[in-house]
Amino acid sequence: MTNERRVLVHPDKSALAGSVAARFITKVLDLLDVQETVHVVLTGGSMGGAVLEAVRNSPAHTSIDWSRVHFWWGDERWVPDGDAERNDRQSREALLDSLDLPEGHVHPFPASDSGLSLDDAATAYANELARFGMDGLPHPVFDIVFLGVGPDGHIASLFPHRSGIQVVDRPVIAVRQSPKPPPERLSLTRPVINASQRVWLVLAGADKASALGLALAGASRDEVPVAGIKGRRRTVFFVDRDAAAEVPEALIARDY
Template identity: 60%
Template sequence: MVEAWAEKRVVISPDPTTLADSVAARLLNRVAKRLDSDALVHISLTGGTMGSAVLVAASRHPRRDRIDWSRVHFWWSDERFVPRADDDRNEKQARAALLDALDIPDANIHAIASSDDGVDLEGAAERYAAELARFAGEDGDWPSFDVCFLGVGPDAHIASLFPDRPEILITDRSTVPVRESPKPPPERVSVTRPVINSSQRVWMVLSGADKAAALGLALAGASYASVPAAGAKGRKRTVFFVDDAAAAQVPPELIDGEY
């Protein structure tokens, strides 16, 4: 069993605040390092409590203003199909937490269309797929994100790919409309698993005792159809950044104290 888990790292912080600060510092360090060798850096963001907390911590970090944000592009792994001003939008949360404080061109922020942008849900997914294709890498119809952030729900969903639903099995396109989501709001746009897994690094950030079972199943190599978090894998790194409460079911040998 340990061999099946060896490629995944678990990094534990004592509490959610320390977790957010730690991941934010790692993000800024990673972006700075990539900019030393690459012209552009692509980061995929996630929503949720911890997703926003990491961005708030990054906004407060002293290294924030030493990065050339004009060469950084931000994307989202999923979005709630609601009006642009709705507090449920991941874009709105990310802008308030970090993006509005950055010296970054508007063209570098690749938001998914909202319900008041004049397109339906299918059109929003198609528009986002076309935007991803504009920055396609050599081996796909989308960019390979340098870091793809993901939250993990208590049901082990990632992005808007929920357990035992058809969206998690789609591999022939980059985006998918999600209807009748088991978690409100009911309509969403999500990237598909191939987009996530073409990322260089997948960083899953989760906190709280209600996430412990999902984390345990993801580490145990459960079927991604029923445990979507088990199917997320970066090309170079797959890291679960968690707090003590979420790590309750993690075997000691899987904890990485050095990464």
């Protein structure tokens, strides 16, 4: 088993989304050749949606038996079901609604109008994760975790100088007073993400360059949360040229 961290640079956002989508399709096909199901964690944001749209628009996506794929999310905004700000709605519109997916294979976080409190919603998602626990863990060992990275280096809803990135005793946390609206959210915790086989971080834009550079230079995870993220087998930063501005040349991979 290898554990690698690589930076793959693309000329622009469009090329970035297309490349990640193609790699995703290929990897899911490879995984389904050797295992019964695949568990994927999705992310929100403009690049998260762009990648899923590129998957939908690729003719190759029809070669996947999507009924064997489970979809989860790394975090969610505490807003009503169907709200345009919810990551799950964005993912459904970009890709999931076009696939032949068993309903039980789509695992959205509870919504603010679900009748649950924020804390109870965190517990409910933890219980859903536990239904698919693997390797003695109370959650799946995710095959691919997609993450975006904020200009401040946050991933999921784990923010700098907040306690969320330090939580290790539970798989899901309730987030309050988020520095990024809305103030209330739900998020997977770092141990769940780091237990995954592959973490694919997709980021674009000059405003991400500093966070990426700091993470690769060994910054503290409390200062730059993305610095504390690493998959079991592989961690790949898929970036555009602008986001790579502060990445040392020696860290840029020439191939996957």
